[in-house]
Amino acid sequence: MEKNDKILELFKEQKDSYLSGEEVSQSLGITRQALWKHIEKLRDTGYIIEAVPHLGYKLMRAPDKMLASEIKWNLKTKIIGKEIHFYESVGSTNNIAYELAEKGASEGSVVIADEQTKGKGRLGRTWVSPGKGGIYLSFILRPDISPNEVPMITLVVAVSAVRAIRKFAQVEALIRWPNDIMISDKKTGGILTELKGEPDRVNFVIPGIGINVNTPKGALPEGGTSLKEESKSSSDFKRVELAKIFFEILEEEYIKFKEKGFRALESELKSYSCTLGRDVSVTTGAKKKFHGKAVDITENGGLRVKLDDGEEKVFLSGDVRFMR
Amino acid sequence: MEKNDKILELFKEQKDSYLSGEEVSQSLGITRQALWKHIEKLRDTGYIIEAVPHLGYKLMRAPDKMLASEIKWNLKTKIIGKEIHFYESVGSTNNIAYELAEKGASEGSVVIADEQTKGKGRLGRTWVSPGKGGIYLSFILRPDISPNEVPMITLVVAVSAVRAIRKFAQVEALIRWPNDIMISDKKTGGILTELKGEPDRVNFVIPGIGINVNTPKGALPEGGTSLKEESKSSSDFKRVELAKIFFEILEEEYIKFKEKGFRALESELKSYSCTLGRDVSVTTGAKKKFHGKAVDITENGGLRVKLDDGEEKVFLSGDVRFMR
Numbered sequence: 001m002e003k004n005d006k007i008l009e010l011f012k013e014q015k016d017s018y019l020s021g022e023e024v025s026q027s028l029g030i031t032r033q034a035l036w037k038h039i040e041k042l043r044d045t046g047y048i049i050e051a052v053p054h055l056g057y058k059l060m061r062a063p064d065k066m067l068a069s070e071i072k073w074n075l076k077t078k079i080i081g082k083e084i085h086f087y088e089s090v091g092s093t094n095n096i097a098y099e100l101a102e103k104g105a106s107e108g109s110v111v112i113a114d115e116q117t118k119g120k121g122r123l124g125r126t127w128v129s130p131g132k133g134g135i136y137l138s139f140i141l142r143p144d145i146s147p148n149e150v151p152m153i154t155l156v157v158a159v160s161a162v163r164a165i166r167k168f169a170q171v172e173a174l175i176r177w178p179n180d181i182m183i184s185d186k187k188t189g190g191i192l193t194e195l196k197g198e199p200d201r202v203n204f205v206i207p208g209i210g211i212n213v214n215t216p217k218g219a220l221p222e223g224g225t226s227l228k229e230e231s232k233s234s235s236d237f238k239r240v241e242l243a244k245i246f247f248e249i250l251e252e253e254y255i256k257f258k259e260k261g262f263r264a265l266e267s268e269l270k271s272y273s274c275t276l277g278r279d280v281s282v283t284t285g286a287k288k289k290f291h292g293k294a295v296d297i298t299e300n301g302g303l304r305v306k307l308d309d310g311e312e313k314v315f316l317s318g319d320v321r322f323m324r
Numbered sequence: 325m326e327k328n329d330k331i332l333e334l335f336k337e338q339k340d341s342y343l344s345g346e347e348v349s350q351s352l353g354i355t356r357q358a359l360w361k362h363i364e365k366l367r368d369t370g371y372i373i374e375a376v377p378h379l380g381y382k383l384m385r386a387p388d389k390m391l392a393s394e395i396k397w398n399l400k401t402k403i404i405g406k407e408i409h410f411y412e413s414v415g416s417t418n419n420i421a422y423e424l425a426e427k428g429a430s431e432g433s434v435v436i437a438d439e440q441t442k443g444k445g446r447l448g449r450t451w452v453s454p455g456k457g458g459i460y461l462s463f464i465l466r467p468d469i470s471p472n473e474v475p476m477i478t479l480v481v482a483v484s485a486v487r488a489i490r491k492f493a494q495v496e497a498l499i500r501w502p503n504d505i506m507i508s509d510k511k512t513g514g515i516l517t518e519l520k521g522e523p524d525r526v527n528f529v530i531p532g533i534g535i536n537v538n539t540p541k542g543a544l545p546e547g548g549t550s551l552k553e554e555s556k557s558s559s560d561f562k563r564v565e566l567a568k569i570f571f572e573i574l575e576e577e578y579i580k581f582k583e584k585g586f587r588a589l590e591s592e593l594k595s596y597s598c599t600l601g602r603d604v605s606v607t608t609g610a611k612k613k614f615h616g617k618a619v620d621i622t623e624n625g626g627l628r629v630k631l632d633d634g635e636e637k638v639f640l641s642g643d644v645r646f647m648r
Binding site: 122144195196200 | 468518519524525641
């Protein structure tokens, strides 16, 4: 652990009282001078730290940033988020995660950013990441699966995100199969999954997710919403807390998937679906568009659609829009 | 076209007579001095060029290298090999092609090397690339397919390679489904396909192939062979010529696949198979091993195996070994 992280840990253990500068520097084995430099560094990152002569230091407020040190604090996971790469602003967290994965980053590593300037959507589209106030992150996963099972990873992340949002913000988040997080039929989050692989096994999978948390109404794209908007909350949500809950739930669901297969998540996915029973259009790849009624989700996570011509078709991935 | 390529073109049009230095420099719009520098550069690359006062220059021999200029000469393709990246020695042509594809290299681009120091086999294994004398190349393809159709790309390349080898070296090359090129049950080539994609479409596919052409017996791994070995030829094959034939056939087969689907290659694949009717073990991903008899190839290019327990299973990709 780095010195800065250790100091933060001491602050957090201390809660509301003051930390003696002398005791801290002794326990870290550094000089008072060095401690002071670390405190300055933390202040640069956005921590408000009070210093009172004879009393010592006190942590007044942590910054509203998705800092690795904040997320890791008391995080109860063994895989997801054990390694966190934080950026104030990036083009796309997926691109960075992909590069890190190529260089061998371990399973469960997370790339997280306060701001995304070139957020990517599915099939080369843009995902609008309106300034700060959202969560933008990508996971590096190395499951022992083949490329045709990768759609299931999107669903594992979708189920986990919805569970986390419900627990955290008490709003009825739902999944528009396979990769959109919806509240009251408005989009509040989306998942883009990318992979590198050979024909029968993946090297790694990068599911990236964007969630509008505190994003103000004016900054949202048409048909979009945010957790703050939907929960009618007057104060901002603590995004760090949502990330923690999300990581813990994702780890649970991901391990379930790896041990028991997608079947173990099937009923959960169904219960969170806002797609079943609806008239939908499904676009696959860059190629074809289908119309029909979404009738079921299969044990592989596929969407069974009764097409307008009466035939039934199972989609393993695709782009779903609601008709009407 | 670069000046050097233009000079080579003039040499080749001239065939066996001398090129007047004055005429060449005039037609290229450069000084005699500049022409002389270009000739020196070509000599550095390995071209043997004679210079006779009053007569001019004559191309005596092209080097035995997979030079882009040599392969492109009279190459009758529109996609495959229009862009060629040649390296004397690389770690793995697949890795370089992957990087180029990430940077936007166009469909049909080829990465080719005289020597591979870290040749990659399937599932993280090593492909032995014994010194010079082989063909090591990777294609950048951007088909409009989903990741689960990628195994078909391996088969398109395998069928093309076998057709090219048969035409070029008059040996009975066969395919050990899905990615090995065999002669008399000995391995003379292998294909490693890698991909980047989203769940329902690929960004690009990189099929890489290694073929032992002139590789001497002593340098071959156990169970391996080379075209020279099998054809009992005393002189070395011209690898550049094989590459040209291969590129032209691959373009034909690839366009057939894109326009008509894999079904159009099914009967060809069957006729080149040395797998059907054999007792095989099939290993999928890093996971499971199956035993049985290979009974058919499906219209998707899958291998139908009658397992020892009597059940039939279709594999879309995997690692096949012959039993006995």
